[in-house]
Amino acid sequence: MALNTIEFECKSAAPAALVGKPLHFGVVGSGDLEVLMEPKALKGAVAVKVVTPVSGFDELWRRVLATFVENSKLGDVSIEINDNNATPAVVMLRLRQALSEAAA
Amino acid sequence: METMEDMETLLGQGRQAIGLIFDPDSFTENKVGAKTFDDPDFGPGAVVGTAELDGKPVTVIANDADAFNEKFPVVYAGVIGMEEAYKMAQAVYATVAADAAKPKAEKQAIVLVVDTPGNGPGKTEEIFGMNKATGAYQLALAEARIAGHPIVAMVIGRAISGAFLCHGLQADQILSLDAKFGTMIHVMPLTSISRIVKKDIEVLEKLAEGNPVFAAGPQFFYRLGGVEEIVPTIEAMRATVIAHVAEVRGRKANGEDDTLGPWGRGALGAERGGRTVRPEVIALLEKELDAVASKYLPGAA
Amino acid sequence: MSNWSALQNRSFLESNARARAVGLVDEGSFTEFVGPFDRRTSPHLEVLGEAVEFDDGIVTGIGKIGKTPVFMISQEGRFIGGAVGEVGGAKMVGALKAARAFAEKIAKDFPKAKEEEKPIVVISFETGGVRLHEANAGLLAHAEVMDQFQRCRGIVPVVSVIGSKVGCFGGMGFVAAAADVVVMSEFGRLGLTGPEVIEQEMGKEEFDSADRGLVFRTTGGRHKYIMGDCNFLVDDTIAAFRKQLAELGKTPRAKFAEFRRIGSPELVEKQLKRVALAAEMQPKDARDVWAKAGNADPAALGNAPLDDFRKAVKRLTV
């Protein structure tokens, strides 16, 4: 019953250090999530930690995050997500919004 | 006559409990300090007055589970309605006013005899603001407590959620009859919690063994510091209340107010291992404020 | 346009707790305490396998409006309905305690401080009260907050702000009422018992919780303004709330007692007159009370644009 924690790394083909300082985005509403992004020297990789009440979607999380990291060319960042059953569409939207917050 | 040994519960018997706790025949209802409550139809669910406890006068505030407030029909079975809550607040303020000139050590004690299932859940209550009534009573109790009046709550029956917040949780110390007498302290019964948080009751019961934060019952509140002492028998009630009034008075005299009231129960909760995160969070917040406080002081840029 | 500037014209109702906290104070002035990066999630939710939030649903911090230091507590309704548990409760208690200590420090170290340089506490409520997953700890935290409110009296004013979706109910309903000042928008709701529970207790004929018009007439900002339970009824923008808070920041601290509705024997007597009126009227609908307050056409008043409402409304004087 305890919360499910998924941890993995992914790496873009051409990673860039896009997150200069720690940022937080989002609210853990129903079907939504919050994300912390913090710069971290990972040789271009992105460390992901997802905490979610839903189990059985580990592979989905990996794919969504890998796509996000590849498309955004994000690197050297630690990403932590508290999820409450967000769909991949929402996950992608929130991650992009978080990143655009970093650029602002 | 029923003897104490025969009684299995005091649930719904606030008036009888007054007789058991205070000096025999010492209770004068509807008189506190200079204030009298002359209208018998006003706030009938609240019993207020003055009694003697071990020879000393105390203010008594209790629930009457047999009363029905005709003006506000949601008030029955010990429910605290608008009139009841304000009546209780008046009793507290009257106690404070009577002792205004007295030194801290001589402030009259207030004993709350707690057996209430809730606050008035009606339309009229919401239109006129039931929340103010219970809020007013809590502020009055907190004011009296901070002014030095020892306040002890004795849970004899039901101490449920918002009604317990208003009638009980502002006391210096809270005592509860053992659960075997049918005492109930909770926000919701575990069955309801199970339904709302969508977890099996068996799972919750199992979890409650290790973590007292959600389960119903005085024993769980004890582990969280929410109840100072569980009173094992009905006979022991009187002596325990006497002892705690004295203890509270002693601590106040020694300037140990921080060990009493809601704040003191926080520390007790940590001590008993029930609420360990709370002090860490408060300390962290204070530390983080300290680091930036100078920026917010007068004259800072 | 910076994020902060963009926030000002945002709907307060639509904003999240952090946006409200940041937007209500001056640009760049907000420092968050026990924020997301401290990762103080609720251990109790975790055990139950429930989603957690890094701030446990409550944003606490300090900012400034002009020269006024503002201790901010902002509840997040989208996270478990804004319900209060051990961590969130401790954050509220800690912030109130810290505000009091801060105010005492200013009184001691800066005897010549101007009124507007003295702190205020602002609490944006969005909650149904106790979080059932950690009900006992949540309940005990409520009592602590109330105790802190009383301890803040005369030292640092506490302002309740209610303009959120969830409103402010349950145990937090009496906490909010116990503040010095209550500021609401017409979308805010303040009460004790939620509409569903009233329906359950009284029956659908008496109170249909699906009738949101009725629900808002009973506990919404317009009604609370007529009743005097809310002191100021502002537009639904962060800027409008902020403007009201800025004015309060400049208000002499001694004046705050005049805003109160409860907290003294005299105020209890005043409220009891209202209770007597309730008993006498036995209102079927809040509109009966609006009419009693001297509003000839309560239905039209409820429908009128907020500006017209504020101009035309007569508030209950009993």
Place this chain on the structure above:
Amino acid sequence: MTKQRKWDNLATDTAERMAAADRFIGKGKEVQSGDVVALLEAVIRPGDRVNIEGNNQKQADFLADCLNQVDKGKVHDLHMVQSCVPLASHLDLFESGIAKKLDFAFGGPQAGRVAKFIREGKIELGAIHTYLELFGRYFLDLTPKVSLICAYEADREGNLYTGFNTEDTPVIVEATKFRQGIVIAQVNKIVDKIPRIDIPAGWIDAVVQSPKPFFIEPLFTRDPALITDPQILLAMLALKGVYAEYNVASMNHGIGFLTSAIELMLPTYGAELGLKGKCCTHMILNPHPTMIPAIEEGWVDTIHCFGGELGMEKYVAARPDVFFIGPDGTLRSNRAFAQTAGHYAVDMFIGGTLQIDPYGNSSTATANRVAGFGGAPNMGCDPKGRRHSTEAWLKCGQELPCMKDQIGAMPRGKRLVVQGIETFGEGRAPAFVEELDAWKLAKNANLELPPVMIYGDDVTHIITEEGIAYLCRCGDMETRSAAIRAVAGYTDIGLKAKPEETRRLRDAKIVRTPEDLGVDRNRASRDLLSAKSMQELVTWSGGLYEPPARFRNW
């Protein structure tokens, strides 16, 4: 000598029944509400085809309740032919045996019971229709003998005012009365003078003032406060990738949040794209409150309505240049005509769905609910009888690579049928599935066919957060399925997409991502909504819109 054949059996039968009912019918055809059960027992015979009026909105609920109270010895085994069965009382008839057979179009809230009753044999199912199909059969082989209809008001002679919510009344009455059937009306009020005559008294046999006004539900009201960011992204894609791409002038909008978002974004994002005056000028829809900002901004020339919408009465009456308004100044809706326009005249249908299979078949069916079709398939299809041309229709037809395989070089257009859907729905249920739940439903409810809302060959565009699949640009099934895979995101179907194939489809503009279309995902926020709350809709309407109480938050 040949035997004289009798040619007026229907009329004779009706006359006999009416004679039996005579004692209940007073002046102006008025029947007391307490006599209605007896009246129904007098005029209805076992096995009759009976219609109870009721659609999405107004319901002849009192008459339905009365029909449930008839003596089952006298009235039983009825064949119900009616648009919808949304009330519990509609199904109770089958529970008790008063009714036996059902031909209908839409199940609504009773969809679960419909499925169960079919399975248990309590309902003998004729067929599930679309509205126009069922209306057509009213004039062919499913003409009601007795129709129980509803109206707002009747006058002292029995003329009816159906007004704002005229909906199905004319088609039911016309079919019934002109086959010598019996029409009984429940009205909210009998008055001296009605605003206008919608149904003449001569077509009505009995009128009863019901004890309570008829039940009516604000089904087409979507609270802007509930529109989410992903829905806004889909709406941006629709506006840029379909509305602007084809200059779609006329259309029907479904009732979901996606189309509400589109409506609310016309004055913002739509205006930015320069679509005003080109798109959404002619619409077939109910008076959606979320249309108010676009109407106020002058986008819309004409709206014809299937039915009304609670709270929109005053607003609609005050915009007679846009809506169809009677001489009395109030709206007249008419489902049969609006459906006809929706089927033949509009360029596009756009709406949400629940599931899409690899072939593009689109269904809102779940395994245990017979929800029916309503009107969506009439609009969500390519009308083969259409002969007039418009820019959007022609362009869509020209894009169809397989047209020449069917009709050679002959130019022909095609209706745009657009399905918008997030790849995962509630509870992370995938929207793209190998097999539609409609198959399971067919099995569970003993249906002859899986109930498919929109067949794959009619769907021209699928919009998801991944982009748009332009199915009208696909020449064969393999390409269609590949295009569907490419926008199916992280569903099992979507995971089958091959990157190089998707690349090719994008190059061919068969699949276009938000980036391909120049849609900035980061702008997909509620800031794009011209009204974010019910109250803002009221403000836009100048106080004319009066939202039902359940939608108020002030």
